[in-house]
Amino acid sequence: MKIDKVETFLVRWGDVSQPAEAAFGAATAVVAVHADGLVGLGEASPMQGGVASLAVIARDMAPALIGGDPLDHAVMLDRLLHKLIKLGPDGIVTGAYAALDIALWDLKGKALRQPIHKLLGGAWRTRIPFYASIGGNAARDVDGVVKTVEARLEAEQPSAIKIRWDGTRSEIDRDIKGDIAKARAVRRLVGDHFPLAFDANNRYSVGAAIRVGRALEELGFIWFEEPVEYYHVKAMGEVAQRLDITVSAGEQSYTLQSVAALIDSGVRMVQPDIVKMGGVTGLMQCAALCHAHGVEFVPHQTQPAIGNAANLHVLSTVMHATKPAELADGWSRSADTFVNAPRPDGGCMVVPDGPGLGLVVDEAMLARRRVAVTG
Ligand code: CA
Numbered sequence: 617m618k619i620d621k622v623e624t625f626l627v628r629w630g631d632v633s634q635p636a637e638a639a640f641g642a643a644t645a646v647v648a649v650h651a652d653g654l655v656g657l658g659e660a661s662p663m664q665g666g667v668a669s670l671a672v673i674a675r676d677m678a679p680a681l682i683g684g685d686p687l688d689h690a691v692m693l694d695r696l697l698h699k700l701i702k703l704g705p706d707g708i709v710t711g712a713y714a715a716l717d718i719a720l721w722d723l724k725g726k727a728l729r730q731p732i733h734k735l736l737g738g739a740w741r742t743r744i745p746f747y748a749s750i751g752g753n754a755a756r757d758v759d760g761v762v763k764t765v766e767a768r769l770e771a772e773q774p775s776a777i778k779i780r781w782d783g784t785r786s787e788i789d790r791d792i793k794g795d796i797a798k799a800r801a802v803r804r805l806v807g808d809h810f811p812l813a814f815d816a817n818n819r820y821s822v823g824a825a826i827r828v829g830r831a832l833e834e835l836g837f838i839w840f841e842e843p844v845e846y847y848h849v850k851a852m853g854e855v856a857q858r859l860d861i862t863v864s865a866g867e868q869s870y871t872l873q874s875v876a877a878l879i880d881s882g883v884r885m886v887q888p889d890i891v892k893m894g895g896v897t898g899l900m901q902c903a904a905l906c907h908a909h910g911v912e913f914v915p916h917q918t919q920p921a922i923g924n925a926a927n928l929h930v931l932s933t934v935m936h937a938t939k940p941a942e943l944a945d946g947w948s949r950s951a952d953t954f955v956n957a958p959r960p961d962g963g964c965m966v967v968p969d970g971p972g973l974g975l976v977v978d979e980a981m982l983a984r985r986r987v988a989v990t991g
Pocket of ligand 1: 815841842
């Protein structure tokens with residue numbers, strides 16, 4: 617096989633009558649890799665619309681890929697990552713790498729007419745329980761949090777719920793008592809046995825995290841996510857070691873080495889994101905690292921179609937799946953571009969079984985929503 621074209625573009629959500637610039641931050645960042653008449657699709661991390669990662673692909677990576685064999689993809693991508701490492705291995709470059717990796721796995725699956733999970737070794741399960749990941753709760757009062765959770769329970773019938781704080785990134789310990797009151801109100805709403813998780817989005821000091829964590833233990837929450845700043849790796853590990861509740865982190869880890877550092881610090885549940893670190897290949901490496909250390913592997917995943925499908929393929933192949941998969945707010949925002957984007961189905965999502973990612977594109981809709989990004 618031979619790669620003959622690499623395209624980078626945004627797929628806009630919502631109202632396409634708005635000017636193209638309105639797409640930045642309200643779109644999916646997509647790469648399409650063409651070879652032998654087939655097209656593989658990948659997605660980059662959505663931060664700032666993913667535009668920076670797409671520009672790196674278009675300007676710095678695509679020329680080196682043209683003429684290459686998609687079946688040599690790991691060698692090609694690792695060569696590029698190391699060539700560009702001084703652009704910063706955390707973030708923009710790893711987002712670009714992840715997008716290309718997913719696209720090349722999609723292409724490989726299409727060429728071999730097999731779903732990605734078959735190429736990875738097979739699925740332990742093809743229905744994956746999901747949790748509704750509900751953001752923006754720092755800004756709501758107790759009643760607002762309860763109403764929001766109630767609406768998501770009814771609309772999606774998830775297997776579990778995670779309440780996210782999403783507070784102001786430059787503030788910590790803003791309303792500890794209020795946060796605990798919201799967690800308590802959600803527990804009251806769902807009853808004693810429904811699985812709940814709490815995502816602090818890095819908004820506590822160590823002392824506050826211990827206090828909130830103790831309350832969550834009493835309320836029977838099953839995990840406490842990113843209690844302190846992600847870059848305070850030792851502090852994250854300290855909180856994890858001092859609490860009984862499972863403490864998780866890793867959605868802001870961009871390399872296998874930084875996931876290893878989190879595990880070394882004492883974190884025992886890690887959450888790498890397929891569109892941020894390494895794509896399908898990176899997540900499989902992470903799963904192996906977790907398995908070697910007896911650490912729970914529970915990927916972070918917020919993207920509606922490509923990222924979600926790629927994540928489900930990986931999750932289906934993991935023997936010990938201890939927690940449900942993430943289904944974030946706004947999961948349906950690009951469903952119209954993909955005819956069969958995974959959606960809630962009796963508390964689960966079904967892993968696509970077509971070749972590659974198994975996503976079927978509505979070409980007319982894609983043409984309407986597409987905005988080119990060039991280097
Ligand atoms: Ca999170």
